[in-house]
Amino acid sequence: MKQSLINLLPPATIAAILAFWGLAPAAWVEAPWALPAVAVGTVVFVQALEFVFERHPGWRMNWTEFATDIFYYAFFFFVIGWLSDTLVNGPLMAMKEEWGIATPWLAELPFLVQAMIALFLFELGQYWMHRAMHNWTPLWLTHAPHHHLTQLNAMKGYIGNPIELFLISIGVIALLDLDLRALFASITVGSAIAIYAHANVSANPPIWYGFFFTTIRNHSLHHTATSYEDTRCNYGNSVIFWDRVFGTYKDGESAIVGQDDRKRLSIWEQWTFPLRPFLRKKAAPEG
Ligand SMILES: [Zn+2]
Ligand SMILES: [Zn+2]
Numbered sequence: 168m169k170q171s172l173i174n175l176l177p178p179a180t181i182a183a184i185l186a187f188w189g190l191a192p193a194a195w196v197e198a199p200w201a202l203p204a205v206a207v208g209t210v211v212f213v214q215a216l217e218f219v220f221e222r223h224p225g226w227r228m229n230w231t232e233f234a235t236d237i238f239y240y241a242f243f244f245f246v247i248g249w250l251s252d253t254l255v256n257g258p259l260m261a262m263k264e265e266w267g268i269a270t271p272w273l274a275e276l277p278f279l280v281q282a283m284i285a286l287f288l289f290e291l292g293q294y295w296m297h298r299a300m301h302n303w304t305p306l307w308l309t310h311a312p313h314h315h316l317t318q319l320n321a322m323k324g325y326i327g328n329p330i331e332l333f334l335i336s337i338g339v340i341a342l343l344d345l346d347l348r349a350l351f352a353s354i355t356v357g358s359a360i361a362i363y364a365h366a367n368v369s370a371n372p373p374i375w376y377g378f379f380f381t382t383i384r385n386h387s388l389h390h391t392a393t394s395y396e397d398t399r400c401n402y403g404n405s406v407i408f409w410d411r412v413f414g415t416y417k418d419g420e421s422a423i424v425g426q427d428d429r430k431r432l433s434i435w436e437q438w439t440f441p442l443r444p445f446l447r448k449k450a451a452p453e454g
Pocket of ligand 2: 365
């Protein structure tokens with residue numbers, strides 16, 4: 168396949184997802200399988216692309232990485248999804264009801280406009296949460312395990328300490344009156360962009376795509392192993408546009424990713440990482 172066609176894979180995937188939500192029969196959109204089917208379908212597709220259009224041989228998938236990725240993907244959907252529905256979205260919807268918060272004008276806008284408003288708004292929160300994680304030690308300790316990844320692959324965006332995964336799932340979208348199609352489109356398009364932004368796929372999307380959306384080129388720079396200071400750019404999980412607005416955008420790519428001594432962490436080490444400063448103090452000799 169010609170490189171110029173490979174480069175179109177990310178925008179083509181986004182277009183296909185948007186077309187699905189925009190054109191699918193109402194019964195499909197409302198079916199409980201629709202959202203998981205599109206989400207899982209996207210991951211399977213992009214993961215498969217890694218085996219055909221590899222970007223860096225050093226990031227090649229192996230069984231240990233694959234098993235860990237699958238574990239986190241399931242954990243994110245079942246546990247983090249349940250937590251954020253129970254602790255964030257549920258209470259927000261109750262508050263919306265009680266306080267009479269309504270945005271009926273929003274649901275009247277065209278499908279694409281609604282989907283992009285939801286995506287850019289959710290990502291604005293993500294941007295500041297992520298930036299805070301790189302600027303305040305207690306938050307950094309929850310986010311650091313994501314930066315200890317020593318290779319990037321389609322599902323790597325779902326890997327991190329559970330506290331961090333919960334924090335990045337927080338958003339205020341539940342307060343908005345959105346058409347269900349637009350809401351689902353914003354969720355699945357946002358994930359698809361983030362999946363491509365972590366995937367070992369040799370696609371370099373067109374300039375207009377990279378102007379608004381995060382690409383593997385810019386996100387790999389955020390994961391660079393060169394120094395902690397060099398990771399403090401390109402915070403947008405799927406919308407890099409916010410980095411351009413707030414002055415943290417940096418162009419570049421890094422094939423070598425990881426943190427400190429580039430040691431790969433086990434799941435146990437990822438989960439206990441925020442306790443490290445306390446454990447270290449305890450292990451240090453008295454006096
Ligand atoms: Zn980060
Ligand atoms: Zn990442």
